Amino acid sequence: MPPVPAGRTVSVRVPATSANLGPGFDTLGLALSVYDELTVTTLPEPGLAIHVTGEGAGHVPTDESHLVVRAMAYAFEAFGRQLPGIRLVARNSIPHGRGMGSSGAAVVAGLLAAKGLLEDDVAIGDGTLLRLATELEGHPDNVAPALFGGLTIAWMGDDGPQSKKLQVHRGVSPLVFVPDFTMSTSVARGLAPAQVTREDAVFNVSRSALLIAALTQSPELLLAATEDKLHQSYRAAAMPATDALVRALRAEGLAAVVSGAGPSVLVLADGPGQRLVAAQIAADLTDTPWQPLMLAVDVRGGTVKNDMGGSTP
Known part of the structure; x- marks a missing residue:
């Protein structure tokens, strides 16, 4: 398959989440209006250029171990594609290590970036995104609301992770x-x-x-x-x-x-x-x-x- 052309740019926005909500252990999650935003641009040559501002700046890795890059690479590999050189600019607002789903948001951000870069080549549906995100994160209660918004019920079925989105009462x-x-x-x-x-x-x-x-x-x-x-x-x-x-x-x-x-x-x-x-x-x-x-x-x-x-x- 032809590589993703150099200079292609996608912008991604992912909300914070709160999982469990008390009794709904590993099942319920809620998407909240705090966001990580990032821009990904493909480069003409292999390599990474990562710039992070906001939460995690100076602490998160700026190499291939960066969680957004790992998620992108995971999606590309899942479809037999080679990850091109990447410039990643991340503007993080979700607090790290505070129980607001920062790692789940990073996984979702990387997968959505891959979806955008591959859109002319591969159609990545919601079910596939949830499956890949759960494989990376370990359980679906944070990644489901980060992907779909609202209140989500997540569970593991015979066909892998599943979720149902519900609208929250305006009160x-x-x-x-x-x-x-x-x-x-x-x-x-x-x-x-x-x-x-x-x-x-x-x-x-x-x-x-x-x-x-x-x-x-x-x-x-x-x-x-x-x-x-x-x-x-x-x-x-x-x-x-x-x-x-x-x-x-x-x-x-x-x-x-x-x-x-x-x-x-x-x-x-x-x-x-x-x-x-x-x-x-x-x-x-x-x-x-x-x-x-x-x-x-x-x-x-x-x-x-x-x-x-x-x-x-």
Whole structure:
């Protein structure tokens, strides 16, 4: 097959995500209005030129181990194509290591960039994007909302990863509190037990079902719907400040949960007024400075735009 011509440029935009949402462990995810944006241009000769600004600048690698480049190479290889020389300019806004899906966003960004560069040669559909992203990320709960936006339910079926996108009730107002410390996703996952009691399993099944209703139809049920017995309490000792904020918010009737693997805290407020109350509670916990992000639910997911101006999800 002919190589991708030099000078082809695509622009990609991918939202942050929050996974689990309390009881929906490894299943539920929500796309949020914080974005990583990048521009990829093919070069006439092999090689990489990577420039990163914003989150991760000076810390993320600028060689072939960069996660966006790894995802691009993975997609090209999956279709038997050779990755050309690449100039990557990344403008990152999603906090790293804070439970807001930065690694999933990088994987999705690389795959969408590959989709844009290969569009004249290979048609890469949504199902393939989800499969490749899950293979790279390990599980689909972050990559599904990053790809498709909104609230997503993700699961592994006989044919691989699957997802369903749902529209979130307009009364739901997300707020994320971001601390100045990080948490390793692998460490956090290792703290959750391999087995739980039948009672705890039934508890989470009921709350996960209720959470779908609360997020799509009945936001007034969010506090009860975000209760969890599978993972958050087991991770609390590793994130005491996060646990303290979640407890303080929930004591005041606010639906607060650990965002992804933490340490950020997600509040699913029942209207914008609750967000102001939550921000004041966090400000009063002076032991840890929390950056409040007043966000919206992203409904588009990741997009890729070619240099001719076309844009596709």
